[in-house]
Amino acid sequence: MVHAQFVIKGFHSHTFLATSLLNMHANLGSIVDSNKVFDTLTKHNQVSWNAIISGFTLNGLHLESFDHFLQMKNEGIRPNIYTIISISKAVGQFGDMDKGKEVQSVSLELGVESDVQVGTAPIDRQEALELYVRMRHNNIKSDVYTYCSIFNATADFKYLHFGKEVHGMVLKSSRDMMVISVCNATVDAYAKCGAPEYRKKSFYEMEERDMVSWTTLMREEGFRPNQFTFSSVLVSYSRLCFLEYGQQIHGLLCKAGLDKDKCIKNALVDIYAKCGSVNEAKKVFERIFEWISNPDTVSWTAMISGYAQHGLRGCRSTL
Template sequence: MKYDDVPLVVYNFTYLLKVCGDKGQLRRGKQIHGQLVVHGFSSNLFAMTGAANMYANCRQIDEAYKMFDRMPDRDLVSWNTIISGYAQNGLVRMALELVVQMHDEGRRPDLVTVVSILPAVANIRSLRIGKAVHGFVMRAGLESFVNISTSLIDMYSKCGSVVTARLIFDGMENRNVVSWNSMIAGYVEGGNPEEAMNFFQKMLDEGVEPTNVTIMEALHACADLGDFERGVFIHKLLDRLKLGTDVSVANSLISMYSKCKKVDIAAIVFKNLQNKT
């Protein structure tokens, strides 16, 4: 475009900034940011949000905040971008402080805001903060959204409150495979592999197709139970689903056979595994 003297618009830069952020290419991202300034878009809200997102994804959260702080006016997208940036970089409390600041400045948090911070709350295992976010979800009437409910299930499960996670799951009108995976993982991590397997079977009975995450959690449950028979069933299922080439799934399979005292089969799986880690 530059060689052909085609006039550049702001979207050219924001698309490239997104690619750099997604690939973690900080040096290129800085070059594009510099070009964005040269072409007179340094005060464009859309461009500044794109730059903030790139820096956050490249784990340069201080630089992302500098971009955010210089914005002459902030819309909901720019607020969600910086909140998500802090949350993804493990700075949950700062992300939550920004949610409060956002609210104080007259911007109402939305579905994207909540989905951004709940996984981070789950990762730090803070049930108190998680309950506070859940309270906001209820007051804002966001609980009917599948991705919100699924994020709540994941948060409560990781915070050791699987009973609450199950209540949310049972109350969902619509569920996706991630909802099922979160519950199965919650039972496995909570030390209840039998219930995890019951849930896995229920998922299959309802016609929900498992993903690699489902298979790994189910294999983990079989390993904890020492249940060779159901482990073989899952092995056949993953072959049918063509998930056998997934290294993480294969590793879970090897672990399951080993814990079921079938090291000879584990060795065969290992031998056939390509791209060993």
């Protein structure tokens, strides 16, 4: 109905409005209609290219996403950080090293290769390990984001021996690799692989520790964090955009029976919204009505900020 009114009123020639319509179809899973809107645009700009690339990635059409990325460059439209984030997710899914190098080359040209969101664009865990092995064989230097991803994958599959080898590579590399995020990922991997002696050794060798470091150790030592500990950790994760760790904390909260606490709910809304998982943020927000009566100002602000940050509209009409 919206699309029909859009055409009737002659808005199809308006690039900005047409791009919004394109986004709507993509978010609703109708990528065919999204692509039709894109093709009808008389002029493509950076925003419309980003919208269609993101739409293909969102709907699992990763090769189409990469093809449009190449077309965007061929038409002389300069990619930006949002392009790189979307296309990195797509390339990560089909695990093509050559395509990955091409995206990395563009990232270097743009100077965004060190951005957290670019560095942590999600890829399949098994593919991450395979790609890392191929990187080593091709003498491609690993960075902080590579090591964090590999340790996370190692923890998921409980590949202790592999994790020890990667840890050795980190220790042999420059001190620039010994940042707190890599150290935390190392400790977490050893913990999940059932190697407490290596976990403790890695923890006590850390030159710097944050809330994430201490909470990981507490959990493995059997100490029971309370809602204030969890809330503080979630705030830390949201600032670092560590969605996966936030999800793990959410699981622990449910097991501990603390997931209905208002402070916890607010922190969960905040981390999901800031990490780009707006749908999950909304689910947590909606449960506040069911379990705690009414959300407070903090809850509303976190949810509204999440919508605004990602260019979305539609918070509950009860506001």
